[in-house]
Each structure stands twice: as C-alpha cells, then as structure tokens.
Amino acid sequence: MIRNRWLAVSAAALVTLSMTATVPALAASGAQGNLQIFSWWTGVASSKALRSLINVYTAEYPGMKVTNEAVAGGAGSNAKAVLASRMEAGNPPGTFQVHAGGGSLLSWVQAGDMTPLNSLYQSQGWYKVFPKSLLNLLTFNGKIYAVPVDMQRGNVLWYNPSIFKKYHLTAPKTFSQFFHDASVLKSHGITPLALANHGNWEATLLFSDVLLGTVGPQKYDQLLTGKMSWNTPGVKQAATTFAKMMSFTNKDFSALHWQQADQLVAQGKAAMNVMGDWAQGYFTTDLHLKPGSGFGWAPTPMTQGVFGVVSDVFGLPSKLKDSTPTMNFLKVLGSKKAQDIFNPLKGTFSPRLDSNPAKYDAYSRAAMKSYKKDKLVLVIGQGAVNPGFTNSFNNAMEIFVTDHNVNSFVSALETAAQTNPLS
C-alpha cells in the first residue's frame, strides 16, 4: 500500500517535471454521473467527431456530465505520457483512447489495469457485427478488452494522378515497378517518394509496409508476435529495399511533418507518399482535392489483399470506483448509430460490418470494401507491439535513415526484440 502511494506520487512528480499537464491527475475521477473521456483527438475534424459522439451519449443518458480530457500532441505521444502517470497513480480516466493490438493496450492488460468486456460483447451482439480477425487484436487469453470505434489503413501509397498520367505510369504493385517508376520520375526532376520524418514514426510506418510487402502477412505477423527471429533474411531484404527507397526521397525529411510530405505530392513536387489513410482527410478537407482526380491511392507495393489496421479502441479501466458511466459510454461507442455519425466527421470508417456505406465518401467506401475481405495485420509504431520495442525501433530507424547500414539496423532490431520480448 505504502509502496503504491510512493509510486503514485513519484509518477505524478516525474511528469510534472517535464510538463505541466498533470493537473487533471489530481482531480477525483469516477464520481457519480461524471465521465472522463481521455484521448488525443484535438484536431479540427477529430474533436468535432468526438463532440458528436458525446452528444449521442448525453442524449441517451441525460444528466451525465462528460469531461473531455483530450491532450494535444503528435500521434498521442504526450497523451500517452499523461495517461501513464494517471494509470500508475491508480487514478484512471473513465475511458481512454488506445490503438488495437499488442502495444499499449496489451501493456495495460498485463499490468492488470483493464477489465474484460466479454459480457458486454455478448449482450450487445457485437461478436457478430465486428470481424473476428479484428476482435482477435483486442483479445488476450480469450478475454476481450476494448471496443473499436473507427478504422484506418496504414498501408496506403498516395500518388499524384496527373504526374502518373503525364509519364504514362501506373501505381506500382511490386517493388520492381516502384523502382522503375521512381527512376522515370527522378529523370524528370520530380521527387519520386515524399518522406516526412519529423516525428520519427513516419519512416517506421514506411518500413513496416515495406517489411509487410517483403515477407508477406504470415511471416510479418510472426515477427510482430515474437514467433520469428528478427535476424531472418526477409528483414534484411526489406531493410535493403528501404535503403534503396531512401535514395528516391527528398533530403529534408527530418524537418517535415507528414502533412508537408502529402502537400509535396498534391503540388506535383513529389509523386508518391506512404502514409496512413488519415492523409485522406488532409487531401480533401485541407487541400480541397477530389478523391481519384486530385489524389490517387493504392495499397503499398506487394500488400494487395492485406489491410494494415490502425483502429482507435476504448476499454474499461479496472481501478474505477464506478464503472456504470463507462459501460454505458462503451455501449454507445460500439453502436451502429454512433459510429456512423462519428466516423464520417473524422474521415475514418466504422469497423462494423453492417455500417451504412452511403454515409461515407468515395475513398472510405473503397477502403471499407478492402477491409471486409482483406487479411488484417497491425502496423509497427501504431499500437502493434509493446512500447519498449517501438521506442527502440524508432531509435534504430533514426540512425538507419542517415547511415543506411542494413547490418547494424537489423542487429539493433534483434537486440530490441530480445530486450522487449514480443510474445
């Protein structure tokens, strides 16, 4: 008990030293009729979508007070730090955003901080409406721990259709087609592949897709779940391909945010970019481009028929004093009605198999179609693997994008997998 209290105080203080956003950590949580929703949805579209979700909830449960505890910061990096301090302090929010997969979600589960939701799934009939392959990513030891609210794809190659038309190219399906297209584009003075790596996760996403395309979904899954050594020829081959790709990118990638890389594509300064399909919202909402004519998309090379899942899910923290508000919120969160209001606003689509395609735009309808028939895999750096491995992976990548040394990169990954076991 005393040890726990020390832990609580120290975790809070550690965070306070580096950031001043811990004030909510001191506020009491779980009070009757009050629900704290913790997320990193602070962007224009996502915060609007979150508000709509909260509106559905308060309409169904009048008198409930909802506190939106969104923490800003790229890909949730700051939010995760604040959340970690609150969880360690035994003071969790009502519910919180986390990515599906064996990353942070599994860490919370292993730490005993989450309550299984099997009975909720049973009572709501959710086992039938969500694909089993998606629920597998939320299930550990037969217990399911979270409810998915949206679906995003991590293996998308975005391209500029007019450039491709001008040089009689088609979106590359294989790596040799990619390098063929790339050399044609380079000879015409166009950057073949736009890359942004200011956040140090974008290059990891690109590598994840190259790895997936190189070794195929089965071996990729085995690597991510610790069933196969990272010292396998496939990883080395993927690293070699990645290093070759780097010679076709813009040189200032470490100064760019992902939106700037997509802007290069939109402006015709670059031809392609690999990014999750949150880029779609940037193309349509910020740059006012039409799907198809203004920007084109295809699965990244050799990943046709595979869908890289980046899904935001919410669970039930075990240390809550009163779990009813959270359970009610999760019921709303998983419902068809709420998901078809939330997702079109956010630029994502509903992971439910029965969602209404008419509510979505051309890109989302196409992505939804792939999602329903494709094999689902996770994406490194997007909640697929434990945070320790991801951090070491990003560190190795920061060096690899500079020195292109395949051998030391692969051995760094191997060490990372040994220090942070993936199984």
Place this chain on the structure above:
Amino acid sequence: MNHEGVHRRKFSWDTFSSVATLIPSLILLGVFVYGFIAWTVYVSLTKWNSFIPDFSFAGLMNYMAIFNTYRFQSDLRNIVVFTVLFIVLCLVVGLALAILVDQKIKAEGFFRSIFIFPMAISFVVTGVVWSWILNPNTGVNLILKAFGWKSLPSWFLSTTITPSIPIGQIQLGIPIALLAVLIAAVWQMSGFAMAVYLAGLRAIADDIKEAARIDGAGAWRIFFSIILPQLKATTTTIIIILTAASLKIFGLIYAMTGPGQAFVTDMPSLNMFQTTFQGDAFAQGAAIAVVLLLLIAVFIIPYLISTLRQGENS
C-alpha cells in the same frame, strides 16, 4: 527575574516563528526535491522497465544499458559541445552588448529592453520560430540564394560532425546541426548575460578607472586590467545559471529539431522523456536522469563550495 522571563519568552517566540516559517519550505524541498532524487536513484537500480512495476534489484544494469547505446553516447557528446559553446557565446555576446549599452547612449532603456526581450519568450516559441527561419528550403536560405550564395547551409538538417573522431559507437566532434540550435539558444539567453554584466559594470567605481586613466592607461588596458578582473564574480554567476539552463534544455530541442537524424541534436533530457514515457522503460529513464543530475552537480558543487568559503571569509 521578571525582566529575564520576558526576554526568554521573546527568544523562544523568535525561534518558534523562524522554525515555523522554514518548516513548509523544508518539507516541500525535502519531499519534492531531495525525496524524489533519492527515489529516482532507487528506481534506476531496479528492473522496472515496463508498465508493471518490478522493484527487484538490478545493480548498475540500467546504467550499462544506456551507456551502451548509440543514442546516449550521442547525447553526452551533444550536451558537452552545446553547453561549452552556449556559455562561451552568451558570455561574449552578453559582455559586448553590456559594454555597448553602458556607453551612456541615448534611449539606453529601449536597447536594454530589446536585448533582454527574447528571454521573456518561451523556449518552445523560440524553437518553432527558428526552425522556420533556419529551414533550408524556406527560411534564411532564400535570402542567401538571392545574394548568389552557391553552397547553401543545411542548418539543423546537417548530419556532418566535425572533426569526426570515432569513439565507442559514435563520432566525436561538433555536430553542425547543433550550431543552428545554438544560434536560437544564444539569441534567447545572451540578453540575460547582458543584464547581469551591465549590473557588474555599473558596480565598478568610476574613480578607479579615472585613476588608471590619469596614470596613462589606454582603453584596452583599462578593460583587461581593471574591468575584466572586477567582473569575475559576475561571470561565475552567469556561468552557473546558464550551465543549469543548458544541461536541462528540453523545450527548445523538442520544438525545433527533435532528436535529429542520427541523434545529432538529441539531448539527455529528450532521451529521458521518450525512454520513460513512450518506451515505458522507467528504470532506464531514471538512470538517464541520475546521470544528468551528476553532470549538473559537477558544475554546481564547486560553485557552492567557493561561495561557502567566501561567506566564511566575510
């Protein structure tokens, strides 16, 4: 008897009130500074490197692990290079500005405010603004290009380290990218050095300078033999305060460059934050924090000893 009683009561009230005034800050300091330093040291010796706290004793395992990484070796190189250059440049620029402002010029207050103003801005704002100014494609390079400059500097995107002496896993030398960060940091903090130096300059009695002048000393001679020696204590104060600021630097780097390609602009504080809160390696993060604390202590303790000695002498 009566007189003595009053005296005693007064004495004890004084003691009581002084102790009572000290107690809150003693408790706060004890718990939130020294208590947590002790706790951090303890955590750094455990195996708590995931969400699940594990307090079994790990010895120096975490220290060995961090010293064995490319990233931390780069951090140590960067922090030493950065701190030395940052302090030297701040001292030189600050003293130069102070001497200029001290020339009994018109609108002295105006210039003083201008030079000290950057200090009022947060490091994060400074970092964002300078990352725009020094962006190789959009910033100051456009002006250089218009002037016909041929080989444009790549500023904080440079991965060059000069001279490049291989030691451990890294190259020892000055990372060129760090110079871009240095420009921003010196821009922000040299005003502070100026303000302190200005106070130091004003404290030097005019009659000493006057006497030297009568004895036939020139302006340079007066500067090097009279003004500079008198500014020794001032310089020490600036060095100590700037060293603490430099070793802890986080916001500027985080906003401006991040860790940088191959960690050319990474700092221990940034590594500590990511290791602890993104990698969940709490014990390793604590180990980085302890090394950082020792680095600061190396600079601060000699200063404390010397001020204590001065206190005894006077």
